[in-house]
Amino acid sequence: MNEIEFLSWVRGPGFQIATVIFVAGIIIRLGETLLLGRKANLAEAKGSEMSSGLRTVAARMLPPDRETFKRSTFTIVAGYIFHIGLFVTIFLYAPHILLIKDVIGFGWPALPSQIVDAFTVVSLIALLAILLHRLTDKVLRHLSGPEDYIVWFVTIAPLLTGYLAFHRLGGSPVMMLAIHILSVELLMVLFPFTKLMHTFTLFLARWYNGAISGYRGVES
Amino acid sequence: MSASLEKGIQALKEQVDSSVASFFSSCVHCGMCADACVFYTETGKPELTPITKTEPLRRIWFSEYTLIGRLMKTLGLAKRVDDQLLSDWETLVYDSCSMCGRCSMVCPVGNDITEMIRRTREGIAAAGHAPEGLIGATQRSVTIGSPMGVRLPALQAQIKHIEKDTGMSVPLDVEGAEYMLLLSSMEIMNFPEFIEAIAKIFDKAGATWTISSEAFEATNAGIQIGVSDIAATLVQRVVDAAEKLKVKTVISPECGHAYMAIRWEGPNLIGKPYNFKVRHILEVLDDFREQGRLTLTGKESQRLTYHDPCQIARRGGVIDEPRNLINMFAENFVEMPENGKMNWCCGAGGGVASIERAEDLKLAAFKHKKSQLDAIHVEAIVSACSTCRMQFEESLEEYHMDIPIISLTETIAEHIAEDK
Numbered sequence: 001m002n003e004i005e006f007l008s009w010v011r012g013p014g015f016q017i018a019t020v021i022f023v024a025g026i027i028i029r030l031g032e033t034l035l036l037g038r039k040a041n042l043a044e045a046k047g048s049e050m051s052s053g054l055r056t057v058a059a060r061m062l063p064p065d066r067e068t069f070k071r072s073t074f075t076i077v078a079g080y081i082f083h084i085g086l087f088v089t090i091f092l093y094a095p096h097i098l099l100i101k102d103v104i105g106f107g108w109p110a111l112p113s114q115i116v117d118a119f120t121v122v123s124l125i126a127l128l129a130i131l132l133h134r135l136t137d138k139v140l141r142h143l144s145g146p147e148d149y150i151v152w153f154v155t156i157a158p159l160l161t162g163y164l165a166f167h168r169l170g171g172s173p174v175m176m177l178a179i180h181i182l183s184v185e186l187l188m189v190l191f192p193f194t195k196l197m198h199t200f201t202l203f204l205a206r207w208y209n210g211a212i213s214g215y216r217g218v219e220s
Numbered sequence: 221m222s223a224s225l226e227k228g229i230q231a232l233k234e235q236v237d238s239s240v241a242s243f244f245s246s247c248v249h250c251g252m253c254a255d256a257c258v259f260y261t262e263t264g265k266p267e268l269t270p271i272t273k274t275e276p277l278r279r280i281w282f283s284e285y286t287l288i289g290r291l292m293k294t295l296g297l298a299k300r301v302d303d304q305l306l307s308d309w310e311t312l313v314y315d316s317c318s319m320c321g322r323c324s325m326v327c328p329v330g331n332d333i334t335e336m337i338r339r340t341r342e343g344i345a346a347a348g349h350a351p352e353g354l355i356g357a358t359q360r361s362v363t364i365g366s367p368m369g370v371r372l373p374a375l376q377a378q379i380k381h382i383e384k385d386t387g388m389s390v391p392l393d394v395e396g397a398e399y400m401l402l403l404s405s406m407e408i409m410n411f412p413e414f415i416e417a418i419a420k421i422f423d424k425a426g427a428t429w430t431i432s433s434e435a436f437e438a439t440n441a442g443i444q445i446g447v448s449d450i451a452a453t454l455v456q457r458v459v460d461a462a463e464k465l466k467v468k469t470v471i472s473p474e475c476g477h478a479y480m481a482i483r484w485e486g487p488n489l490i491g492k493p494y495n496f497k498v499r500h501i502l503e504v505l506d507d508f509r510e511q512g513r514l515t516l517t518g519k520e521s522q523r524l525t526y527h528d529p530c531q532i533a534r535r536g537g538v539i540d541e542p543r544n545l546i547n548m549f550a551e552n553f554v555e556m557p558e559n560g561k562m563n564w565c566c567g568a569g570g571g572v573a574s575i576e577r578a579e580d581l582k583l584a585a586f587k588h589k590k591s592q593l594d595a596i597h598v599e600a601i602v603s604a605c606s607t608c609r610m611q612f613e614e615s616l617e618e619y620h621m622d623i624p625i626i627s628l629t630e631t632i633a634e635h636i637a638e639d640k
Contacts (some may be wrong), residue, residue, distance in 0.1 A: 215286065
C-alpha cells in the first residue's frame with residue numbers, strides 16, 4: 001500500500017469503520033446506562049428534581065466557587081484551556097466543517113486557520129502540562145492507570161498530527177494527512193469504551209447530582 | 221466464593237442504577253475530589269481521595285453492567301471483587317469518610333461521590349467487613365433500640381429529673397399530639413438540656429408534642445453502617461409509633477445522620493411515603509418564628525459563628541433556618557470562610573465517631589475546622605448536631621482552643637421570653 005492508497009483507505013473504509021464503532025458504541029453505552037433506571041424518590045420533596053438537575057448541568061460548566069478554584073487552580077485552568085482548544089480545532093476549522101457537512105448535511109462558519117492554529121498550540125501545551133501534572137502529582141499518580149495515559153495519547157495525537165500536517169512538517173503532506181486522519185479514527189474507536197465517554201455521560205451525571213441535591217432543597 | 225463474599229457482591233449489584241452508571245462513566249480521574257475532602261487535606265494521603273473509595277462498586281458496575289466489562293469478565297480480564305478487596309476497603313469507606321458530601325459539590329463532571337461511597341458501604345457491610353464499633357452500635361440499635369444501649373427507664377429517669385427541676389411536663393405517649401420528638405441517645409445521656417429546651421419552647425409556642433416510649437431513638441445505625449434492611453427496620457419503628465400516636469409531624473433532633481435517615485432515606489427504605497411530615501427541629505423552630513410563636517428576649521453580644529452539620533445543611537437542605545434563628549438573638553454573628561452548603565465537616569460524622577481505631581484520624585480531620593475557626597476569632601460556636609458537638613468539645617480541648625460549642629435549640633430556649 002503506497003501513501004495515496006493509505007490515505008484513501010483511512011478516508012474511505014477506515015473512516016466508515018471508525019464512525020460505525022463510534023456511533024454504535026455511544027448508543028450502546030448510553031443505552032446500557034439509562035436502561036438501568038432509577039427508583040422514584042418517595043420522600044416528601046423540598047425542591048424540583050428536573051430544574052435542579054438542569055441547573056447543575058449548566059452550573060458545573062462554569063468555574064467553581066473561589067476557594068475550590070484556589071485549591072484546584074491548575075486542574076481547572078488547564079482543563080478549560082484544552083477543552084476550549086479541542087472544541088475550536090475540531091469544530092471551527094474550515095476543512096473539518098466541510099467534512100462534517102459531508103456527513104450530516106450542514107455546516108457553519110469557520111474561524112481563520114491562523115486563529116485555529118494558535119488554539120492548537122495552546123491546547124498542545126496545556127495537554128503536555130496536564131501529562132506532567134498527572135505524572136508528578138501524588139493524588140493523580142494514585143488515581144491513574146493505563147487508560148488515563150492511553151486516553152491522553154489518543155487525545156493529543158490528532159492535535160499534534162493535525163498541527164504537523166497543517167505546517168507541512170514531519171514527512172510527506174499526504175502521509176501526514178493520512179496519519180492525522182488515522183489518529184482521529186483511533187480516538188473515535190476508543191471513545192465509547194474509555195473515560196472519553198464523559199463527553200456525553202457528564203450531562204447525565206450532573207443532572208442526577210443536581211436532582212438528588214435539589215430534591216432536598218440544596219443547589220449543587 | 222464464600223457465602224459472605226457472595227452477599228457482598230449481591231449487595232453491590234443492588235446498588236447499581238442509572239445514576240451510579242452515569243457517575244462511573246464520567247469520572248476522568250482529575251483528583252479535584254481530594255481537595256474537597258478533610259480526610260485527604262489533613263493527612264495528605266492520596267489513597268484517601270474520595271473517588272478511590274468507590275472501587276469495589278466500580279468493579280461490579282464495570283464487569284456486570286457494561287458490555288465491554290462483561291466481555292472482559294468472560295475473558296478473565298476484568299478486575300474482580302474479592303474478600304481481600306472488601307477487607308482492604310473497610311477503613312477507606314468507614315474510618316476515612318464522614319459522608320459529608322463536599323466531594324459531590326466540586327466534582328466537575330457532577331458525580332455524587334458521597335452517594336457512591338454510601339452505596340459501597342452496603343457491599344462491604346454485607347460481606348462482613350464493617351468496623352466493630354459500628355457493628356456493635358447496629359446490634360444495640362436493633363435489640364435494645366439505641367446504639368448506646370439507652371433503654372426506656374434511662375429516658376424516664378431523665379424526664380423525671382427535668383420535670384422535677386423545671387416544673388414543666390415532658391409528655392410521653394400522648395395520642396393526637398401535633399409533634400412527636402425523636403432524640404439521639406447522646407442527647408438523652410449527655411445533653412438532656414435539649415429535652416428541657418424543647419419543653420420550654422413548645423410550651424411558650426403553644427404546640428402540643430410528645431415522645432414515644434416505643435420509638436424515641438432518632439439515630440439510625442443501619443444508615444451509617446450501610447445495611448438497608450436494618451435501616452428500614454429502625455425507620456419502621458418510628459413510622460409505627462407516629463401512626464399509633466396519630467401525630468402530624470415527626471421532629472428529628474440535633475443530630476445529622478438521624479435527619480438524613482428519617483427525612484430523606486426513610487420512605488425509600490420502607491418502600492412507601494409517610495402519612496405524616498418529618499421536619500428537623502430547626503425547621504420547626506423557624507416555622508414558629510415565622511408564625512410569631514417564638515418571642516425572644518436579650519441578645520448575645522459575644523462573637524458567634526454557626527457550624528453547619530453536613531447531613532443537615534449540604535445533604536439535608538436546612539441552611540437558611542438556623543441563620544434566621546441566630547439572627548433573633550445574635551448581635552455579632554460571623555460566618556466561617558466557607559459555610560452553608562460548602563461548609564467543612566468536623567470529621568466525626570457518618571459513623572466515624574463510633575470507630576475506635578479512627579480516633580487519631582478523626583482528630584486530624586478536625587484541623588480543617590480549626591483553621592476555619594482560627595480565621596474568624598469567635599467566642600462561641602453554635603451548632604445543631606450532637607456528634608459535631610462531641611467532636612468539637614474533644615478536639616477544641618486537644619488543640620487548646622477555649623471556645624464553647626453550644627446547641628442552637630438550647631440557646632433559643634435560654635432566650636425565650638418568660639412573660640408571653
